[in-house]
Amino acid sequence: MIRYLALRLLGVAGVLLVICAATFTIFYVFPADPALQACGKSCTPERLAMLHHQMGLDRPLWRQFTDYLTGVLAGRTYGDGPHAVQCHFPCLGFSYQNDTPVWDLMMDRLPTTLSIAAGAALLWLAGGVAAGVLSALRKDTLLDRAMMVGTLTSASLPVYFTAMTLMVLVVQIGGLLPYSSYVPIGSDPVGWAKNLVLPWAALALLYAAMYARLTRASMVETMAEPFIRTARAKGLPERTVVVKHGLRAGLTPVFTVFGMDLGALLGGAVITESVFGLPGLGQLTIDAIDKSDQPVVMGVALLAAFFITFANLVVDLVYALLDPQVRYA
């Protein structure tokens, strides 16, 4: 198990390295000169040259990449002499726009994104799985058909449409909730939740619909397995048959997908954050792309990649715990 874990962690590191190299190539072979961006309007050639040197742009490309990697892993120093700027671990560079460390910018935004993703995930997992299980157990009844039509509709509505509709109905017309803004959970938990209910609902509606369909398909298949017939033949109450024997096998594929989806969402729920004007990672990305703020774009891309590969690893480990046949594989 230790060996397996070590191998998997090595794999994650490898994937992140490849992603790092790919984004680096894309952003730094970009025609726009980052120093020119940072230099601003009243840029003199001397200042530009100084910035080039300070940002390490006068070094060979591969050195720039290793410098970047070193920064990520151990921190680095930009420039030398009196102009030297210390960038602490984990150093993802400085934003061209305001010279703030990219890491600090992202950590500022992370709580918002984390709150949106975690709340929505909880909602859609509970709602989607419950609806899917119910549908599977009442297969081919009116309830099942209605549920499947409903989920198909919900899954095909674009998230911005759901989000806008919710906002118009609940906030503008109903006046039931305030316009969303981010309130830290530490200072005001109720306010935190109140402000996030709508983004949660918008995301959850979309994902819950997909999860209901996935759960239903998986549970229908599982409940037809011979081992379910065995469980009934033992005289177990139907509730035990479903919960202990059915869900155990039927929800494994659902959790696999869940890990990946959650990981992807942690990289920023771009549309949802935009519609509700929440200052999360998604907003930061849009903003950075708009301003060609390459270090920020790259930082967010790396963070998102980290979340996804890490989620994937967690899913695989949990999978190994759930399914004895893949254990120590």
Next chain:
Amino acid sequence: MTALLELDGLTRTFRTRRGTVRAVDGVDLTVRAGETLGLVGESGCGKSTTGRMLVRLLDATSGRIAFGGRDITRLPPRRMRPLRGQLQIIFQDPFSSLNPRRTIGSIIAEPLRVQGVRDPGPRVREMLERVGLGAEHADRYPHEFSGGQAQRAGIARALVTRPRLVVADEPVSALDVSIQAQIVNLLAELQRDLDLAYVFIAHDLAVVRNVCARVAVMYLGRIVEIGDRDTVYGAPAHPYTKALLSAVPLPDPVAERERERIVLRGDPPSPAEPPAGCAFHPRCFKAQDRCRVERPVLAEVAGRQAACHFPEVH
């Protein structure tokens, strides 16, 4: 009779998580033109792997396959293609081996098209008649057929190119007993009419006894006994053959309850961890020290070949 097919030290290994598995381990075999050779054994003994190798559906790891005197072991697909028509295979599950989206007629015509036959229609219809389906079945789809009919279609597809050798891999074990006999008789009739040789792979010893003139018994990738049907069934030399025959329940309650049975201990071992010495020794009722260390080779024993240090007959 001349040798149509010769296997010499045929071996197939698979790499698995738990190491290298020798699914087939040095099989020597000769099939003569027009004869039926039975290949029997329990699950995992390597009989199906052998069957697949000798029609080149699976490559041999080592050893040699000669068909009609020609070495085909490593023949590339392009040069194998003209031989495919002479070397065919029938599978156990008739439905999963017939493409559900194509008509029976086009499925049967396919091997002819591969051989470059322009208008396969007449030969397809003739073959359908021969297997007792009637030409009108050509336009139907596999799901419209019963299990027996689907297997007839599978046989038609295998035989439409007039092969000289057909590997029948458990051709009747998915079928009901009353239908099994129909298919067995059909195979025998086609053999007489078309001068075919069969390698008949089955786990059912009674079916093999009715079909085959010669029998090879496999255990853990090796042949443990091979000889004429009456010799092997009448007085088995290998203790495994004897136990296998004694394990088959006879459809005769009086004889069945009176006869002495050898009930083997345990399950057939996994080819991933073959026992040392004779592979059968942990389950053998007459194993001795020698069996645990020295692997017996096939040798002449009372008119057939057996691989046992202490055969039942001398």
Next chain:
Amino acid sequence: MSLLTVRDLTVEFPGPRGTVRAVDGLSFALERGRTLGIVGESGSGKSATSLAIMGLHAAARVGGSIELDGTEIVGAGREAVRALRGRRMAMIFQDPMSSLHPNHRVGEQIAETRRLHFGASRRRAREDAVRALADVGVPAPRERARDFPHQFSGGMRQRVMIAMALACEPDLLIADEPTTALDVTVQAQILELIAGVQRDRGLAVVLITHDLGVVARVADDVLVMYAGRSVEKAAVAELFTGPRHPYTRGLLGSLPRLDGPPGAPAPIPGNPPDLLSPPGGCPFHPRCPERIDGCATVRPELTGGAHPAACHLLSAPEEAAP
């Protein structure tokens, strides 16, 4: 009184293309300590019968009567039948691999029934499970109880299924093709085990199989089914020495045998009936080599004392005519 009495059992599956009558008027009785073999080919209704006895049909309409030790099962409340399942009657299936839960430890799967029906504590039930494994010949039962099904061989898995079925000391064991998925040398072990526990515990066993050899080895009485009906019932020796129904004779004739001279068996012509539109009269008449005038129109009833069969040949010809 018989332990199990089945009277005029029908099992129907409604479907989009019509209703399939899988079991059609089946009656039999089984005493404690005896083994009844139910023989038939695919679609004969033998498995539908076993599931009906266990009350495990969800989508089917079940009619007639099934009494276990005086308790009616057909039409009884779900909870009432559930209390009998696993306790008074238990079942083992063809494929032990897919019939065991892949994610639960083997010991837990057995212990679960002890806790359910006997209210045993977790610890007690675990001990009981180890003993149950030992009873069916699983070596090192204490260690093996902690293993998962995929760590067992095919034969050992079927032993686990048997241990699970017998855990609550049922009166009736239904074995549905218990050795079909196993190798012949392992089949011999499992049949010996079933016969052994039956002898020791005085169980009533319903053995469902397509294999007449298996029936010859372990059954006391045999019921032959065709197209959902019982066509012949007899003590095992009588069935094999003097089969009365042409289908039974056909089945015995088509059997490949190890005894007697080798050679081509005599097949039954034709194909099994389509249950969506079963043939009228005797369902076997389209394939019957001995059919007479009334066979296509009049349904024969099971007649004939201790060895009844449902065939017009057995009644006077004038009665058979429509």
